Amino acid sequence: MTPDPAPPARDAAGHAPVPLTKEPEPPERGGHDRGHRTRRPWSARRVPAALVAAVILVAAVAALADVIAVRAGRPAAAWRRQLADALATRPVDDLWMLTGAAVAAAAGVWLIVLALTPGLRRWLPLRRPADCPRLRASLDRDGAAALLRDAATRVPGVGAARIRVRRHRVKARADVRFRDPRRVKEDLAAVLDEECDRLALARPPRVTVRVRQRTD
Numbered sequence: 001m002t003p004d005p006a007p008p009a010r011d012a013a014g015h016a017p018v019p020l021t022k023e024p025e026p027p028e029r030g031g032h033d034r035g036h037r038t039r040r041p042w043s044a045r046r047v048p049a050a051l052v053a054a055v056i057l058v059a060a061v062a063a064l065a066d067v068i069a070v071r072a073g074r075p076a077a078a079w080r081r082q083l084a085d086a087l088a089t090r091p092v093d094d095l096w097m098l099t100g101a102a103v104a105a106a107a108g109v110w111l112i113v114l115a116l117t118p119g120l121r122r123w124l125p126l127r128r129p130a131d132c133p134r135l136r137a138s139l140d141r142d143g144a145a146a147l148l149r150d151a152a153t154r155v156p157g158v159g160a161a162r163i164r165v166r167r168h169r170v171k172a173r174a175d176v177r178f179r180d181p182r183r184v185k186e187d188l189a190a191v192l193d194e195e196c197d198r199l200a201l202a203r204p205p206r207v208t209v210r211v212r213q214r215t216d
Contacts, residue, residue: 041138043119052111124167125202141165144199148172151195157184159214170196170205175214185211 066077090097123138145163152161152172157179164171172192176184189209196204 041118041120041123041125041136045114045119048111048114121167124165127200127202139199139201144201147199148192148195151191152188155184155188155191158188161188166205168203168205170207172207172209174209174211176211177214181211181213185209 063080066080070076086096120138122141124141124144126137126139128135142165145165148165148170149161149163152158152163152174155174157176159175159177161172161174170192172188174184174188188211189207192207192209196207
């Protein structure tokens, strides 16, 4: 009978450590398990899909109801007669025709972009472990920024830090209270590089650091 595993150690603030560790690099840089092949998960696009489905459903129901009414011997609806007359009599360069065409083109381009892009830009994909290539995980940008900010504030001399995480770049701004700003900048860049490596991001971002001396 084996004893139960010990609970994870906690820091001074009483918080459990974040379960993000650096994974071992693959033996070959050109292998198929490289992290840069990991892509963001695709968004479900529920709102655009619901809007398009609602518009199509309303148009189809209205057209079907009018066709059934015409087949039953009733005259066509006024909106359909007016629409047919307008399409038959209005010139192509009419303002309303151009406006409708522009709106339709913009909606089409928007739908094409949604169909060809994954979305979920606030999520950063993590590297897949070599022994489980189907496992997919992502990290929120705000969460990554919070972890990097905590690491930056632990650098001696840094009084405050602001971190912005993008897909390919991490921008850090720090206020230096003491020490040489150049030494603080070097230490801060090294700490942020190490912390980004610990996050195990599929696309390691480039870290840019700016510091300024604060004496107030």
